[in-house]
Amino acid sequence: MDILGRILMVEDDPKDVELTLTALGDYNLTNEVVVVHDGEEALNYLYRRGNFAARSNENPAVLLLDLKLPKVDGLEVLQQMKSDETLKMIPVVVLTSSREERDMVASYKLGVNAYVVKPVDFHEFVNAIKELGMFWAIINEPPPGSMRKK
Amino acid sequence: MAKQKPSLLKVHLPIQGYGLAVVSVGVALGTGLLLQRYSFHGVESLLFLFAIALTVWFGGSGPAVLAVALSSLAFNYFFTEPFYSLYIGTSELPYYFAFILFAILLTWFSTVRRRVERELLQSRDELQSEVAERTQQANLLNLTHDTIFVRDTSDIITYWNRGAQELYGWTAEQALGKHSHQLMQTEFPISIDEVHAQLLRAGRWEGELRKTKADGSRVVVASRWSLRRDERGHAVAILETNNDVSDRKRREEEIRKLNDELRKRTTDLEATNRELEAFAYSVSHDLRAPIRHIVGYTELLQKNSSSALDEKSQRYMMTILESAKKMGTLIDDLLAFSRIGRAETRATTVNLDLLVKEALGEVQQDTNGRNIAWNVGALPELYGDRSMLRLALVNLISNAVKFTRTRPRAEIEIGCLEKNKDEVVVFIRDNGVGFDMKYVDKLFGVFRRLHSTQAFEGTGIGLATVHRIIHRHGGRVWAEGLVDSGATFFLAVPSHRS
Structure with missing residues (x-):
């Protein structure tokens, strides 16, 4: 498979996927987004296993991670990434519905790079996603070994 | 040991013993002579033996020798021939031997008797003293x-x-x-x-x-x-x-029962808390997402089809958006409220002056364009969780700001009542729309509102949050008000670590 993308989005809810992609569309970042729907798929992508065995060996520039996911949840994905030498440099942004302090503390302890609570207000949501996309995919210089902008 | 008691049967002074010897021999002699006069012969020697015996028994060995000597002399002088001379004939010798032997025999008897008597006395005394001691000990035990x-x-x-x-x-x-x-x-x-x-x-x-x-x-x-x-x-x-130890046992049993009950209740409470937490967590994740989707898709719909929709449809769309956002705010407020109950409190000494300044800063954007006369008095220190107390103050101050909105000149006073040793009473008074005292009980309930949302926006969680925060501090909160004449809210919080 030849899937290229600098933003890996891990999100199980298709509506959230659509809304996020809509928001990213404004910066023409939509095509750079790879969407996976649970933690297991995310790890398969990162380790180039299963469906993603054939992808190029570059890492995504940023990972947008939901916490509540089927099979393997977001915190487990985060933990595995941050304890793996080849993956720990990938910036991870937690993008979640929850404002629970427990999740926030756990995420930061595991070394998350940013923690964003999805706002209910759509304008705020769009702004947040746009800024995230712009910062991590355009402004931020990703670590060596990441996919470059096409 | 008790003192040895003197024997009644013993003559103690030597002179008395010798006196006894002289007197008894004298009496024996007198009696012998008297009997002789009435021609009653043959008992003299027995009388002297009796006198010797008496002397030996009561006087001891010294007087016994004297008694034997005196008896022999008297017997020789008065009762053997030749009479009234001290000549000793061979036929008399057995008498004197008998006197001496009798005296020796009796002396020996007497010695044995005295020893036995002494021993008896000694053991009696020992027995008596032991009885006395035992009796005393028993009496002590009785005490x-x-x-x-x-x-x-x-x-x-x-x-x-x-x-x-x-x-x-x-x-x-x-x-x-x-x-x-x-x-x-x-x-x-x-x-x-x-x-x-x-x-x-x-x-x-x-x-x-x-x-x-x-x-x-x-x-x-x-x-x-x-x-x-x-x-x-x-x-x-x-x-x-x-x-x-019956009382102690009973108390131990009671304590054990209470502990068991407490343990059970703690377990129940922990389970309830865990359920509550799981519930809140689930609400936080799962309830917010659909709201976001409603808002998101409605916005997208509005954006894509605004030209195609008539004014009425536009209004419907706006209503959907408003309701969904309100739902979002309610969920957020409710979660914040439940978090107060679940969060650990971190109590420190809190400078109330500083806290009020921070709270005022937080409500500043609501006061823009308003004419508000702030009157903040000197405030003491108190003991509690800083961020929670701050949240309580922000809620009360923003309420005061909100409910004085209809006043051309709002007056908000923050001060401290006379402080007693154990607690600090802070009040926040405004000249706003006030409330009817008959509804005062409903003021601090969750989702309780005394005003319509048209008049004053809000979710009805603010005062419930204040109540919960103060309650967690072991304090009290109450309010006084009058319709159209303002309201005063009071917080009583412990001033130091309990």
Whole structure:
């Protein structure tokens, strides 16, 4: 498979996927987004296993991670990434519905790079996603070994 | 040891002994001469022997020699021929030998008798003093409040002190001679054979026993047994002391029950808390997402089809958006409210002046364009969780700002009532729309509102949050108000660590 993308989005809810992609569309970042729907798929992508065995060996520039996911949840994905030498440099942004302090503390302890609570207000949501996309995919210089902008 | 008592049968001074010798021989001589006068012959020697015997018995050996000498002289002089001369004929010699032998024999008897008498006296005195000592000890045992009794090896009670009478209700007369375990219906924690084995091995035993008093009531005693042995090592008696521990046992039992109950309730509470937390977590994740989707898709719909929709449809769309956002705010507020109950409090000394300044900063954007006269008095320090107290103040101050909106000139006063030793009472007074005191009870309930949302926006969680925060601090919160004449909210919070 030849899937290229600098933003890996891990999100199980298709509506959230659509809304996020809509928001990213404004910066023409939509095509750079790879969407996976649970933690297991995310790890398969990162380790180039299963469906993603054939992808190029570059890492995504940023990972947008939901916490509540089927099979393997977001915190487990985060933990595995941050304890793996080849993956720990990938910036991870937690993008979640929850404002629970427990999740926030756990995420930061595991070394998350940013923690964003999805706002209910759509304008705020769009702004947040746009800024995230712009910062991590355009402004931020990703670590060596990441996919470059096409 | 008691002083040795003088014998009544013994003459003590030597002079008395010798006197006795002279007097008794004299009396024997006189009696002999008197009898001779009435021609009653042949008893003189017996009279002298009697005199010697008397002297020996009561006077000792010295006077005995004198008595023998005097008797011999008198007998020789008055009763042997030739009369009235000291000539000693061979036929008289057996008399003198008899006197001497008799004296020696009696002296020996007397010595033996005295020794026996002395020994008897000594042992009597020893016995008396021991009896006195024992009696004193028994009296002392009787004085103590502790329950003490003694039983022999067949468990028959042989001693019963006053403490035993007080505890069990039987007098010594009633208890003595009774079988101890039968009288008190003793219940042993282990078999009585084991108790006896231990008692014989170690000489003592202690444990808790259940016994029955004279009035039939049960009692738990801490019992100590000591074994008394004779010189040959045979067990002869058991001394038992008892302390009534029924009250202590009862209290221990009560404490144990209370602890069990507490443990159970804590477990229940922990389970409830976990459920609540899971619920809040689920609400936080799962309830917010659909709201976001409603808002998101409605916005997208509005954006894509605004030209195609008429004014009425536009309004419907706006209503959907407003309702969804309101739902979002409610969920957020409710989660924040539940978080207060679940979060750990981190209590420190808090400078209230500083806290009020911060709270004022937080509500500043709501005061833009308003004419508000702030009157903030001197505020003390108090003890509590800083961020929670701050949230409470922000809620109260923003309420004051909100409900004075209709006033051309709002007046908001923040101050401290006269402070007593244990708590600080802070008040926030405004000249806003106030409230009817008959609804004061509903003021602090969740989702309780006294105004319509049209007049004053809000979710009805603010004051419930304040109430919960202050309650978690062990404080009180109350309000006074009058319709159209403003409201005052009071917070009483402990001023120091309890």
